[in-house]
Amino acid sequence: DVKVTQSSRYLVKRTGEKVFLECVQDMDHENMFWYRQDPGLGLRLIYFSYDVKMKEKGDIPEGYSVSREKKERFSLILESASTNQTSMYLCASSRPLAGAGETQYFGPGTRLLVL
Amino acid sequence: GNSVTQMEGPVTLSEEAFLTINCTYTATGYPSLFWYVQYPGEGLQLLLKATKADDKGSNKGFEATYRKETTSFHLEKGSVQVSDSAVYFCASPSGGYNKLIFGAGTRLAVHP
Numbered sequence: 001d002v003k004v005t006q007s008s009r010y011l012v013k014r015t016g017e018k019v020f021l022e023c024v025q026d027m028d029h030e031n032m033f034w035y036r037q038d039p040g041l042g043l044r045l046i047y048f049s050y051d052v053k054m055k056e057k058g059d060i061p062e063g064y065s066v067s068r069e070k071k072e073r074f075s076l077i078l079e080s081a082s083t084n085q086t087s088m089y090l091c092a093s094s095r096p097l098a099g100a101g102e103t104q105y106f107g108p109g110t111r112l113l114v115l
Numbered sequence: 116g117n118s119v120t121q122m123e124g125p126v127t128l129s130e131e132a133f134l135t136i137n138c139t140y141t142a143t144g145y146p147s148l149f150w151y152v153q154y155p156g157e158g159l160q161l162l163l164k165a166t167k168a169d170d171k172g173s174n175k176g177f178e179a180t181y182r183k184e185t186t187s188f189h190l191e192k193g194s195v196q197v198s199d200s201a202v203y204f205c206a207s208p209s210g211g212y213n214k215l216i217f218g219a220g221t222r223l224a225v226h227p
Contacts, residue, residue, distance in 0.1 A: 004158070031213050042204060042217040043159075050212050058214075090158055097213035101147035101166065104215060106158030 003027070004107035006091055011112045019078040021110050023091030030096050032074035033104065034058075034066060037088040049074055050096065081114045088112075117142040117209040121218035124202075128195055128225050136190040136221045138179075138205035148172075148181055148188040149206040149215070159204060162190075195225045 007022035025032065031050050035043040035058075045058030047066040055066050063085060067075045074093075078085055088111050092104040122137040140148065147166045151159040163172035168183035177192045190203060202220045209216040 033214070040219055042219040045214060048212060048214060056212070092159075094213045097208070097211060101149070101164070101208045102213050103149075103161045103164075104159075104213070106151075106160065108156070108158045 004091055004093055004105050006089075006107040006110050008110050009108065011110060013078075013081050013112065013114050015082060015114060017078075017081050017114075019081050019112065019114075021076040021078075021089055021091075021112070023074045023076070023093075023107055024072050025074075025091075025093040025105070026072065027093065027105070028071065029093035029105075030071070031094045031102075032068065033092040033094075034064075034074065034076045035090045035092065036060070037090055037109070043090065046076065081112075083114050086112060086114045117146060117207050117216055119205050119207050119216055119218040121203075121205045121221055123219070124222040126221060126223045128223070130197055130225055130227050131194045132225075134190070134192040134195045134199075134223065136203055136205075136223070138188045138190065138218060139186050140188065140205075140207050141186065142207060145181075145183060146208045148179070150177070150179055150188070150190050151204045151206055151217075153202040153204065153220075155201070162203070195223070197225045197227055199223060200225045 033048045034046045049068040091107040149164045150162040152162045163174040165172040165181035205218040206215045
């Protein structure tokens with residue numbers, strides 16, 4: 001079974017703090033993704049990575065950065081947390097796109113509250 | 116780019132009722148279509164998918180048929196259970212690298 005784990009289920013941070021969210025997958029997947037989930041907006045892609053050290057912006061990258069130093073680990077960084085970054089953050093991984101579309105496998109999510 | 120629109124919730128049903136959650140898409144060509152489900156306190160997991168027009172995806176009693184004429188992929192189940200209470204997301208590939216675009220999600224609550 002594919003397993004995607006996230007470092008924390010719940011986090012409370014203060015405005016201006018630097019926040020690290022960690023994601024690890026154990027299936028040797030090339031692609032990894034970070035989403036935020038907000039009520040009524042579904043999932044929105046923040047950043048994704050298709051290989052070690054390779055990253056691409058998603059739809060809402062402002063205020064975020066990412067790091068992928070090892071294939072199994074993809075980190076999301078909030079350089080200076082703000083209250084509008086209070087959200088649920090979901091990490092996912094998949095094999096590269098081949099033909100009809102590969103399944104994405106999700107972690108349990110990190111619920112971040114910025115005060 | 117591609118887009119996905121699904122019906123707003125919440126949807127509240129009694130056990131054994133029939134379920135339909137509507138999903139329509141706009142896309143160039145005929146992309147694969149997916150339904151993901153998020154149970155309380157968990158991440159998303161794939162429920163079913165269809166990879167070409169007229170395909171039917173099915174899993175756990177749920178079905179969805181890829182209808183190119185109406186650009187739809189509605190999710191159906193004949194008899195829901197309390198354990199089906201979850202948030203359901205319709206999704207479609209968008210922009211390569213196996214990226215997905217998701218609908219807003221539909222919360223389903225099933226009562227005994």
